[in-house]
Amino acid sequence: MSFSREPFIDIIAGTRPNFVKIAPIIHALEKYGPSKSIGNYRLVSTGQHYDKALCGCFFEQLDIPQPDENLMAGSGTQAEQTASIMTAYEELLFNEKPTASIVVGDVNSTLACTLAARKMHVPVAHVEAGIRSGDWGMPEEINRVVTDSISNYFFVTTKQAAKNLNKSGANSDHIHFVGNTMIDTLRTNESRFSPPVEWDEFNLNAKNYLVVTLHRPSNVDDFYELSKLLETICSACAGYKVIFPVHPRTLRQLAEIEALPANLVLINPQPYLQFNYLVKHALAVLTDSGGITEEATAMSVPCLTLRDTTERPETVELGTNALVGKCEEKLTQSLKKIFKGKWKQGQLPEKWDGKSSERIVALLHDIL
Numbered sequence: 001m002s003f004s005r006e007p008f009i010d011i012i013a014g015t016r017p018n019f020v021k022i023a024p025i026i027h028a029l030e031k032y033g034p035s036k037s038i039g040n041y042r043l044v045s046t047g048q049h050y051d052k053a054l055c056g057c058f059f060e061q062l063d064i065p066q067p068d069e070n071l072m073a074g075s076g077t078q079a080e081q082t083a084s085i086m087t088a089y090e091e092l093l094f095n096e097k098p099t100a101s102i103v104v105g106d107v108n109s110t111l112a113c114t115l116a117a118r119k120m121h122v123p124v125a126h127v128e129a130g131i132r133s134g135d136w137g138m139p140e141e142i143n144r145v146v147t148d149s150i151s152n153y154f155f156v157t158t159k160q161a162a163k164n165l166n167k168s169g170a171n172s173d174h175i176h177f178v179g180n181t182m183i184d185t186l187r188t189n190e191s192r193f194s195p196p197v198e199w200d201e202f203n204l205n206a207k208n209y210l211v212v213t214l215h216r217p218s219n220v221d222d223f224y225e226l227s228k229l230l231e232t233i234c235s236a237c238a239g240y241k242v243i244f245p246v247h248p249r250t251l252r253q254l255a256e257i258e259a260l261p262a263n264l265v266l267i268n269p270q271p272y273l274q275f276n277y278l279v280k281h282a283l284a285v286l287t288d289s290g291g292i293t294e295e296a297t298a299m300s301v302p303c304l305t306l307r308d309t310t311e312r313p314e315t316v317e318l319g320t321n322a323l324v325g326k327c328e329e330k331l332t333q334s335l336k337k338i339f340k341g342k343w344k345q346g347q348l349p350e351k352w353d354g355k356s357s358e359r360i361v362a363l364l365h366d367i368l
């Protein structure tokens with residue numbers, strides 16, 4: 001790392017998708033080199049994700065330097081986790097204040113550090129600001145709205161996100177349409193994607209399997225609902241293997257289910273390069289993650305979102321994604337189209353061109 005006393009900015013990351021979003025920003029900062037306005041950066045890992053599978057291997061594969069600070073927050077209820085990150089970050093700020101804090105995405109770490117920073121008079125720049133699902137049942141929607149309501153600068157992935165912020169009264173001079181840093185990471189690493197160990201073990205070949213990921217509380221916290229959803233998916237995918245890299249939250253629930261569908265293949269959570277290899281060569285991906293719908297769009301892979309709403313409408317309107325929720329009819333009809341090769345091709349949203357982080361860093365130099 002490149003931390004020197006003053007000035008410096010904080011870069012906050014807490015969870016798996018955060019690591020994917022900050023990697024190219026760090027690389028762009030390093031390319032730019034220290035400057036009068038920004039100085040160096042201090043990488044703060046909140047410890048929300050701590051397992052090697054969800055954290056360590058992302059640092060290694062995406063060439064993210066070791067964090068300068070680890071807040072060691074760990075798991076807990078929503079309030080416990082948020083409070084523990086806030087308390088630890090506040091303490092860090094008491095010792096040394098950055099010129100600004102950069103937060104990304106919509107996870108508890110994003111909200112907690114934004115609250116702590118703003119109350120300590122540290123300006124906050126939010127990367128991936130302004131996206132909205134309108135689904136208040138998801139902790140991420142609350143995190144987005146609260147983070148945006150107190151952030152100072154907004155880096156947005158789409159024009160719609162800018163409109164959402166304008167509607168909520170954000171200062172339009174502080175809203176910057178830069179594109180999507182997750183796609184920067186995808187473009188930088190695409191040539192390094194490589195098959196996971198399970199590729200040979202389960203005789204996987206391009207387009208002879210589907211990928212499913214599920215970790216949203218609404219889909220996985222009730223094991224009866226989870227079991228029903230997996231049955232529906234796997235029977236609609238009869239004749240194909242359904243590869244399921246299992247998130248720790250989901251694993252606990254799966255342990256309660258006595259019999260899983262025969263074509264369902266459970267594998268460990270995958271590192272970035274292996275997971276995206278699987279997605280790139282899959283016939284389709286079924287997911288309740290938002291980031292994966294963006295990656296599927298960028299790779300032109302058919303994608304079905306197992307939710308009723310999305311904060312990323314461009315992946316549906318322009319991309320390869322469709323919302324099917326838990327509706328058996330929609331799921332079956334969509335999969336039939338995919339199996340017949342009749343799914344939409346999709347287009348890339350504007351500025352998802354691999355250069356978003358460079359735009360962000362150039363703007364940070366102007367702004368700070």
Ligand code: UD1
Pocket residue numbers: 015016017048049050051052054055075076081106107108109139140215247248249289
């Ligand atoms: C969090 C984010 C979600 C993001 C997801 C990516 C919030 C509210 N949610 O959800 O937006 O899509 O990360 O994975 O911030 N656990 C481990 N090892 C770890 C981390 C977690 O075993 O390294 C277990 C814990 O027991 C925990 C559970 O997974 O109870 C959930 O972790 P948590 O970070 O609370 O939320 P996610 O479901 O991962």
